Amino acid sequence: MTTATESSATKPSASVDPRAFLKRQTRWSVFEVLFWLATLSPFFLFETYLSLASQIAITALFAVSLDLILGYAGIISLGHAVFFGVGAYTAGIVSKYGWGEPISGLFIAAAAAAIVGYLTSFIIVRVQHLALLMITLGLGFIAVEIANSADWLTGGADGLLGVETWPVLGIWDFDLWGKTAYGFALVVLFILFVVSRRLVHSPFGLSLRGIRENAVRMPAIGAPNPRRLQKVYVISAAIAGVAGALLTQTTEFASLEVLGFQRSADLAIILILGGTGRLYGAIIGAIIFMVARDQLADMNPQYWYFWIGLLLMAVVLFLPDGILGGLTRLVPARWRKP
């Protein structure tokens, strides 16, 4: 810090270029470009699976929203379906009462989920570990019961009927084959993925990783942890809300299942299978989980969780960074991002 060391020691040595290092981490890799090109393949190769593809895209978006809080900020949640459900019901109710325009529907659903996220964030950022699991679990139970008892609004256990989604931009109608559904879901997924990717590469994203890595040190370098966590929680809730709204808009139906515990638990499984803290893990996990479930659907639906249970244990034991983390290790180091 003295002038003597400043002149000699602060010249970047040839091997270390800090800005280039950080820039490399934010650059789009060739794998990413290939991946997004591959997401177009259902339009040409698997046309009969377009509705499954749109379900996957929606689940992937939902999983990305959980990755932001779990993978980056370290907030464990077993109740993230609350926000998915709020988005799903909001979009459905808005549509049922006469406004079926899908894009503005997504914004309205995002706002509703963000408000619920903001209100609950005050508790979330003050608890950790087991208490956090129980609080998020409890919020999930409460949300289901509220939706169930408000049947005049939500349709209760019968589900929300009468949802009608207008054509996207007045052009693309939601067809039976799911072409529009997948196209719409994929575009929304891609846009919000780019936003999330930007977020994790920002100073804010770095501060979230800092909280995850060491919540005690953060205040000691001047970071207001609760405010940061609240912010990412609200953003995550909004994205989960959009995913929920997409489901309602593409299926024109919403039931209590959208906010149930099963959905929250499946989501956590998806993210852990794919790999946390890397965004693409969320998408890979969604693809594996949804395709496997679809292929095994003929079996006893309970039996299919036998395989998921086995897979989950294998991944946690042998691939602690998830399936994507395991795949990354197969790539030669020089192609990998630092």
Next chain:
Amino acid sequence: MSEAALATRGLNMRFGSLAVAQGIDISVPRGARYALIGPNGAGKTTLINMITGLLRPDSGTILLEGQDITALKTDARVKRGLARTFQINTLFPHLSALEAVTLAVSERRGEAGNWWRRLPDYSETVDEAYEILASMQLADVCLQPTHSLAYGQQRLLEIALALATKPRVLLLDEPAAGVPRNESSALFEAIARLPDDITVLFIEHDMDIVFRFASRIIVLVGGATLMEGTPAEISSDPKVREVYLGSSHTGGAHHV
């Protein structure tokens, strides 16, 4: 002497029946190098935890440059220029050293809440972080994840993180803890090179280092200040010798 950079008035704190702070009054003038010594369990780290806001004293006040900061949270105290390091490495294991210090710099510059601009676009912040790392001899390893750094380098990173907050008062809790004796004086040389306007209060057990680098010494015993003085006064004081330096001939001497 102008007003103290850091002062405490009558700090009291109990953990159950154990008094860990009993009416602690200290006053550290601007730019001074103070050492805080005392036997294990004397309450040295507890005092630093209270000053930085990790622990809340039962009573008493803490003044930073004359202003009462007793009610402020840790991060607010850091924003006012009070930083610390930890006795046990309290770092970010999976962040690179560069990312960790960049994070601390961007917190100070008020940029860490931005979620839309990319980190490398803040070139001044990154360059400043790199300069701090270079000043702590960490330039060559700054792209490595923290957990892969050698222990001594992690100790230096502890200090680098604190410096990134641009502290006016710096509290060092055994900065050389666990570092081999021959390396610890090099670490203290780095501390001694800090600009004169930074006030430093450090905990250290090695008396050679304390006598070499401290202008004044505070002796803490059983949560209370036993005495304060220059190294010469402390080393010749019979009371200090008895409770801390371990004089053996007095019957009541206890080794804690």
